[in-house]
Amino acid sequence: MTAIPQTRPYVNFFDEKRGFMSWLVTEDHKRIALLYFYAVMGFFIVAFVLGLTMRLELIAPGATILDPQTYNEIFTLHGVIMIFLFIIPGIPAIFGNFALPMLIGAPDVAFPKLNLISWYLYVLGGLMALSTLLYGDGPADTGWTFYAPYSVKTGTNVTVAVLAAFVLGFSSILTGLNFIVTMHQMRAPGMTWFKMPLFPWALYATAWIQVLATPIIGITLLMIVAERTLGIGLFDPALGGDPVLYQHLFWIYSHPAVYIMALPAMGIVSETIPVFVKKSIFGYKVIVYSSLAIAFIGYFVWGHHMFTSGMSGPARVIFSVLTFLVAIPSAIKVFNWIATLYKGSIDIKPPLLYSLAFIFQFAIGGLTGLVVGALATDIHVHDTYFVVGHFHYVMFGGTGFAFFGALHYYYPKIWGRMYNLKWANIAFAIFFIGFNLVYFPMLVLGMMGMPRRYYDYLPEFTLPNLISTIGSWVLAIGLIIMIVNLIRGRKGPKASTNPWGSVTLDWTHTQSPPSLYNFDETPQVERGPYDYRNYEQYLQEHNKN
Amino acid sequence: MTSTTLSHAHPVHFDAYGKKLGMWIFLFTEVLLFGGLFLVYATYRFLNHDAFHTGSAQLNVVMGAINTVVLLTSSLTVAMSITALQRGDSKRAINLIMWTLLLAGTFMFNKYYEWYTKWEHGLFPGMEHYKELSPGESQFFNLYYFMTGLHAIHIIVGSILLMVVAYYIKKGTINQKRYTYLENGGLYWHLVDVIWIYLFPLFYLII
């Protein structure tokens, strides 16, 4: 790789080209990241409102604002949007796209056009999913899992919803493919694999899961479509199909997908903690290997979603044991992050707060995960609110918080401005309290035996449900304050190129906002990614301002 | 991604290995796409052993064998086309791609004929005779149509890819020095061949 042909004055990537069209045909990874950002946030807010509506329905026993059918449709759409349109693409497609090339010292991803194509596929899939609201018998009411045979028999718009998931899967595959080749081929000179920062490493492990697991759900969903349109009974027991086989195929993708959601978030946490502690990450290689181990073992634990489906005894034991195995690398990471904090000079800034909340909430999510991963205890809490609480602690409390942490972390790099730190902290506090108010009562409700996916419940479950619903309002207030603060930040004070004092290439060698190809000249990498020895001197040498 | 230069004028050289790596990763997704179907096949064959046997007996082994030979030969012509281009003989490279396309057409014609005779016998999803099949046999034919149908779609896609590649060889954008796109088209074609290598014994040769 050679340097950029001629040096020219700094123009940031917003000013490089102007006009609406220049965005729609852009091949710049940073602009594509922002395209993703606005689309993802739009879908997130829709699904968030759907979630609030569900909580409102559950404020008291009996029907309050929704009828049962509408409730079923809403929780399905909430799940489909949150999973396929927010959590899976969220961190990789936005912050991965934005930061990955810069973190490894590259001008762009390996296939810029493919990158744009995957954004268009994402938007197409998203619009398909939303379009199910508008015609026919309304959106799918199957739950996001589309379990056969109900998904084959219901009259709601399952076919379009399933095809939407297929298109979104394609988009996800192309992003993963692009990232793998980028990391193999475009690392700056001197950046060996083990000098690569941990967020790229997490994206690398994620990308392999995206590539190797997504096709399975793709074909499974096509089979559902074939069953609905051609009337062949691939999974319909009345026609000789096996519905449990559908569950197997669905979870062969969807459990690894949990790690597609979690690993990039772990990458963000590994990336931010050293910056705000000014200390090298504890056990760099162990974190790398644990990412790869999670990706690998995570492929073989899908059956723990099916303990009550009538699977054979030996299979249930095997899946339970494998599930315990996958908890080990996740726990190792938590220990590493905490050990990194030890004796560091901790600088409490919003991105760090989100990372710390991640550790706290992910730990709760992980420990409750062991409860549902263990065969004996799962039988007790299966299909109760315990499961709902558990996966929201992992997905929202973990990945969702890491997402907003990443947003606060990269904000000054993306827009070159700084938001109000005090209000960001206040928003975080409200968001954090709201989150725990919503989901902790769910764990309790599950232990009490409240089943999931009903619009109604017995009177004895009233109090925790009430707390949870009030919590959802607190959560919403926190989110609104956060968003308002971030929008106002666009007119806030100019940020320096490296306000957090990070030593990774994305902060030390680029402007804020970065120029079109990120670097004036291809950086030569000598230091490790989290080498904070004499970092002040190093930053002075490399500071752009 | 068919032009050899990035229109964006990226400060990056043409990365032949990167493009090939990307293609291989895409092939992995194809392997697992069919992999999901092979999982279904394995399960249903295991659960309906005898029914799969009677189902298979109704397929024409000779037709299947002919199509196997046709597809293996088309793989040969693609491989030879790469050799030709590497040696700078772009005319022969295009010729060999044309042969491949012809063989692909032959394959599709045979496939059409096979499906058509089944249709004539009422053995097509939704038809009278199809509904009378035992559950196990109908699973056999469900999978037969789904898997060979998906494979046929891949033949069409592969043919289009090779046509595009042939066009660019003619234009000179794909040439002796930069033949990665031909290699990638070839890789895709060989994968489609490999999938058929498995489909043939699994559907036609159950004893």
Added chain:
Amino acid sequence: MTDTHDTHITGYRFSILIWVDLLILTLLTIEVAQFDFQALTVIVALLIATIKSFLVGKHFMHLKFENRFLKAVVIGVGALFLAVLIVLFSDYLFY
């Protein structure tokens, strides 16, 4: 990262030889299918198919010229699929 390939060329004659091997193996798999090896029938059929795929992969898809990483991943993907199949059958075998 180089601009040109490390060119490895497979000769025409060699390719044709591989093709002949593939045809022989096709014939073999049809012949062998006449005999009933009970449970081994599928195994034999898949074994021959895998040998054929190996030939296509190594010579036609030029895996013999590729680096160790790519070879390892190709084998890894195959192994992954096999492992998933085995884990899946931990359900159906003991059902």
